Amino acid sequence: MDIDWFNFTPWSALAGGLLIGLAAGGLLLFNGRVAGVSGILGGLLHPARGETGWRLAFLAGLALAPLLHLLAAPLPPAEVDAGWPALIASGLLVGIGTRYGGGCTSGHGVCGMARGSPRSLAATVAFMSAGFAVVYLLRHVFGSGP
């Protein structure tokens, strides 16, 4: 395994990660809810009384965060290599998969693991493994890359 030391950004990763964890902890302590982004978004499609407003507010905060960031500094560049067909297929798989699996990187990977849930550990191992496998196939077996 070759570590890409040039692009590895441990300090900003740690700082950003701590903020994410703080936000997840805050949502739990104040609102009593798990900060799982797929669950918060997907739950809007099964509306229940008193469960819509906070979801919309959390998602609005997530979407508005880059605008807040822009007030202080320019946004870091984002590079999306995937073309339209891959983006559409990817979105569909992520949408269906996270709902059947009951969580995504935030719900299982951060919140569930912070809770010490064996289910979330299993889910995290599963989605990480699938991610590793797909990128390996696309980049090193079929060679074209997404």
Added chain:
Amino acid sequence: MKILFALWAGLLFGTGLILSDMTNPAKVLAFLDLAGAWDPSLGIVMGGALVAAMPAYAIARRRRRSLLGETLQLPTATRIDRRLLLGSLVFGGGWGLAGYCPGPALASVLVGGIKPLLFVVAMVAGMAVYALLERRDAQRAAA
């Protein structure tokens, strides 16, 4: 009050994603590319988030209600079943295809142009398919 705190949590969460560059799919894919020039940053992001969220989860375990008086809704399922594993595998496959997962995609949707928007629309469509199938199954079970 709970709307305000949810908004604050979303803003903080999104800011964390931007600072750690997780809104950049190329960075995410560089983590998933174990056989290439591997960038471990995403692992540090998850580790940092995990450590920062742990105290809150430890406190919540000993409380009945949140600080705002809301019910503390923690997941109750414990079984590692086919749904969990297959769903997570499908999710991971989609993640590896473009480098977006739900949080970073939503934190990019207003500023990232057409590509994250396309991903988010497809993702919501996928979630809607799930919602329809669940509703159908529930109706069948009730009939």
